Amino acid sequence: METNLVNKIKNITGESGLLLGKDVSERKAGIWIDKPIAARAIVRPKDTKEVSEILALCNKNKLSVVPHGGLTGLSQAAITKSNEIVVSTERMIKIEDIDPVGRTLSSQSGAKLQAIQEAAESEGMYFPLDLGARGSCTIGGNASTNAGGNKVIRYGMTRDLVLGLEAVLADGTIISSMNSMIKNNTGYDLKQLFIGSEGTLGIITRVVLRLQEKPLSQCTALLAADSFDKVKKILKHLDSGLAGNLTAFEVMWNEFYILVTTPPALSNPPIPQNYPFYILVEYSGFNQVVDTQHFNGLLEAALKKDIILDAVIAQNEKDRRRLWGIRDDVEQQFQYGPIKIFDISLPINSMEAYIKEVRANLKKHWKEFHCTVFGHLADCNLHIITAVGSGEKKAIKLMEECVYEPLRAIKGSVSAEHGIGLEKKSYLTVSKTEEEIKLMKKLKKSLDPNNILNPGKIFD
Secondary structure, X not given: OOHXXXXXHHHHHOHHHEEOXXXXXXXXXXXXXXEEOOOOEEXXXXXXXXXXXXXXXXXXXXXXXXXXXXXXXXXXXXXXXOOOEEEEOOOOOOEEEEEOOOOEEEEXXXXXXXXXXXXXXHOOEEOOOEOXXXXXXXXXXHHHHOOOEXXXXXXXXXXXXXXXXXXXXXXXXXXXXXXXXXXXXXXXXXXXXXXXXXXXXXXXXXXXXXXXXXXXXXXXXXXXXXXXXXXXXXXXXXXXXXXXXXXXXXXXXXXXXXXXXXXXXXXXXXXXXXXXXXXXXXXXXXXXHHHHHHHHHHHHHHHHOOXXXXXXXXXXXHHHHHHHHHHHOHHHHHHHOOOEXXXXXXXXXXXXXXXXXXXXXXXXXXXXXXXXXXXXXXXXXXXXXXXXXXXXXXXXXXXXXXXXXXXXXXXXXOOOOOOOOOOOHHHHHHHOOHHHHHHHHHHHHHHOOOOOXXXXXXXX
16 A cells, blocks of 8 residues: 555554554455455544544545444455455444433444443343344444344334434545434434445444333243244234234244254254244243243143144243254354355245245255255244355356345345345345435435445445
8 A cells, every 4th residue: 555645544543543464464354254354454443533534535535445343244245355445443442321311322333232232231221132243243333234133023123223323424524413312303314324325325433322121021932833824823922912022033944943953053952853943932021920921821822722832931041042042053054065145034924935936946956955944034034044065156146046036026125134235236126126226326426426435335
């Protein structure tokens, strides 16, 4: 990188704020990616002002910038080219304020999700966004991808939990919209431009999060069902019986459950492995004794009606973590060799037929393949992991077509919670109309006329 540019960046961030050479190439490009980061430099600002000065400098010199958080994304939205600059929020980790009365938490965007959760808990509050990468992902990354996770059915996506934010545009302009109120109906809600836009419209530097009162009880169970129709009935039975307060409803198809409860997986099967569907359900309430009685009563009623065929109820926090450990052991999929991970959404009533169509499509191309299905069914979100014995581009392309193309007819989405990035942009038309994409491009051109912010992501 040019000495003059290096010196200008160092003047902004100090020596420790700029990484070059081996300090860049020795870092991995992302989770489950063995390739190193390819970039001219990694710039590590410590606050919004430094981000603003860096972007103004890069915009003036027409240098492409790729924002980095925890690098836990699965859609290649943080992949860089060798001529690009990384702006990492890894030094922007300060939790600035917690207001238990107003039920808000303010922090810099580089704070880890787990740190946010723990900080809220220390004040007797609760931040409900939760996902497997909680210890690595950043709240800014969660916002820029509109992350979902395990409790969306009750608390919503990240955009439902962000009251305000601060972001820096490509030219260095600071948009400070650090609203801390639930109600604020004053024209355009500008924060929504940056939530879910994957760093293509601006870099999120600070957030104001909506907290909840900490639940006083936790009821968790693993259930078994012998048909998809009964899975739907269980969802309706529990959600209505809990008055819309069901916290999690995670469904595992048989193939997934067998994989994560058979050695070398660490979990043993708490329920026999011969059922077609397994459902991990959770409810958070106000009184452990009262809620447990009510929760167990709902399960007993479903068992008597043969909607549920088998069940294991967590008796303590250790049991609860053991059950969630089964659902979260996604890395067992690598036993199959090269895999392709899909994150799709579609109407619940279309899921059974859709999965049959996907498997039929795969069978047309491969005699032997793996297709495991699990996910946040109540949120209309399924994760599909396919393996065909090859990781070559041609095989990946065919797998993508098998999974994505059937979504067109049922108005499904190629991305439920992971984003588009590089990985899914050629399939954006499955879920967005031509007019929608044109409007998205107009917004991009308006806010980033030099196309320096995460160029090539979402669309070209």
